[in-house]
Amino acid sequence: MFVFALAVVFKICSIQYLNGDKYRSLAQKRTIKNVEIPANRGNVYSADGSLLATSIPKYDIRLDAIQAKQKVFEANIKALCDSLSVFTGKPAMVHESSIRKARKNKNRYFLLARNISYYNYIRFRNFPLLKYGAIKGGLIVEQTTRREHPMGGIAERSIGYERFDEEGNVSRAGIDGAFGMKYLRGVNGQRLKQKIGNGQWKPISDANEVEPKDGLDVYTTIDVNIQDIAHHSLLGQLEKYEAEHGCVVVMDVKTGEIKAISNLAKTDKGSYYEKRNYAVWESHEPGSTFKVMALMAVLEDGLIDTSSVVDTKKGRKRFYGRYIHDSRRGGYGEISAARALEVSSNIGLATIIDDNYAGDPNKFINRLESWKLNQPLGVSLKGEGIPNIPKPGDKNWSKNALPSIAYGYNLLLTPLQTLAFYNAIANDGELIKPRFIKAVKEFDKDIEVFDKEVLVEKICSDETLYEMQDILKNVVIRGTGERLYSPTFSMAGKTGTARVEYAMADWADNPRYISSFAGYFPADNPKYSCIVVIHKPSTEVGYYGADVSGPVFKRIAQKIYTDTPIIDELKSLEFDDGQNDEDYDAYMAYANKYKTIMPDLRGMSAMDALSLLENMDVEVNVELKGSGVIKKQSVAKNKKLKSNQTVVLEAS
Secondary structure (H helix, E strand, O other): OHHHHHHHHHHHHHHHHHOHHHHHHHHHHHHEEEEEEOOOOOOEEOOOOOEEEEEEEEEEEEEOOOOOOHHHHHHHHHHHHHHHHHHHOOOHHHHHHHHHHHHHOOOOOEEEEEEEOHHHHHHHHOOOOHHHHHHHHOEEEEEEEEEEOOOOOOOHHHHOEEEEOOOOOEEEEHHHHHOHHHHHOOEOEEEEEEEEEOOEEEEEOOOOOEOOEOOOEEEEOOOHHHHHHHHHHHHHHHHHHOOOEEEEEEEEOOOOEEEEEEEEEEOOOOOEEOOOOHHHHOOEOOHHHHHHHHHHHHHHOOOOOOOOEEEOOOOEEEEOOEEEEOOOOOOOOEEEHHHHHHOOOHHHHHHHHHHHHOOOHHHHHHHHHHOOOOOOOOOOOOOOOOOEOOOOOOOOOOOOHHHHHHOOOOOEEOHHHHHHHHHHHHOOOOEEOOEOEEEEEEOOEEEEEOOOOEEEOOOOOHHHHHHHHHHHHHHHHHOOOHHHOOOOOOOEEEEEEEEOOOOOOOOOOOOOEEEEEEEEEOOOOOOEEEEEEEEOOOOOOOOOHHHHOHHHHHHHHHHHHHHOOOOOOOOOOOOOOHHHHHHHHHHHHHHHHOOOEOOOOOOOEHHHHHHHHHOOOOOEEEEEEOOOEEEEEOOOOOOEOOOOEEEEEEEO
């Protein structure tokens, strides 16, 4: 017994003194842990301060079904199930059966509600049984943070996200992804917690505690009004033409600020959503929109002028063993270089470029490279597509490469890269980088402000620039875009229709196209530039750029004119308008003549008709159906009106 006692004393001393530090460290690890306190992620705002992305806490509510004592459980179970029934809409008996089954099976992690808001979390905290908390009632609350987009699916991909999968891999899309690490994410804090039993951890304060630092807020260049216009204009056209996917970008001419960007792709069910940022990512053969660059190069090199004549034959011409065709049957014959671009003649542009650069193709390629068309724009969003313009010596260079490039094939550009060049034409030759961010702020304090970044000071001479501006106006007035012409406002741009996947064996039976329109408005004093690209519209409905993409461009321009004032100053309200004076005199003559007798209002504007009836000596009730010009009236002309009589006007 004495020897046994000595062994016990020896072991106690060994644990206490020889291995004391080791065991004390293990004990501390099991009872004290360092917990990371997540920082609040910064918000993403539009140019006018509207919220585009924000972090919202979400809660999962669970129940430790065996934690509550039997007496407490039975006293509260029915009331709890009644409250759950009101919340979920399911019968209380269903909830009671599930909870009793969980208690019988000793389920300590039974789910009551998932992903609920803070408001509903407070409701749950006051439900019977749950109001007793974790120890007495078995309440388990798990909080997570979700990134929400208040504008829904509009510009969702461009606003973006930063997501981590179970293996820790991260995907970063759009503005949120591009600026997440540097600005939005913030810095997490640290705090010690001590285990107090029943799986509960209590925060403890010490000198090493670090408070989290919330992320900064990012203010984008997006205009929510223009974004809404662009999104729905594109969506309507994609649905009409049953297209595979499409994109639209609206850019401020002077600053390079992206005012709207929408990218929509078709689902298996036929609806559309923001799948990828096609405007930034997708490199493709631009087709006829590239003819502007080709003609501009030969004009700037002084090899031709806009009046130089080119023979487009009868719509079919052979280049190095391969035929090039124009869309017009019979061709255009001999036309000027300017007219060749207006009517988008493939043969015309291929002939011009081949005749002037076949002996030295590098001269043409060097001109394109001087405009940085062979380089990414370097925009802030991740995943920008890489342009590809081949040159002599490359694998994909052949004798046919030069005439093919002239009308937009055998090269790759993204929609945003094409738009940047058209914007330079509108911006008096200054090529600027498209910009998605205005500023980074901490509350109202500017942390970093982003200004215009010039890529090329002047892409060409003023003479070449003015010639191209005139041609782009004429494209809409009398060229391939003439169906888009409107006398009420001016636009300039170029249509594009390019074959896609034309090397595939089934193309003849199932042709696929990319329809596009790039340009700016107003034509004479440009405020915005815009590009619309729609992939694989149904050929049974239509596929030409003027028919498919052009109307989206026009609709956006019209709505911006209507809904977004772009004229800041009105020089004078005093001007002579003889027609207005005549209309006013006619209206006053009618008003003085018809005091109690129904006038003939057909052909009169609805506004004037309402004013006339409301100012008669007899009080009448007027119902107006439609708007515009009055077509029908319920009371015949020259009939005497009665007090409180109803008059129905139909306008169209």
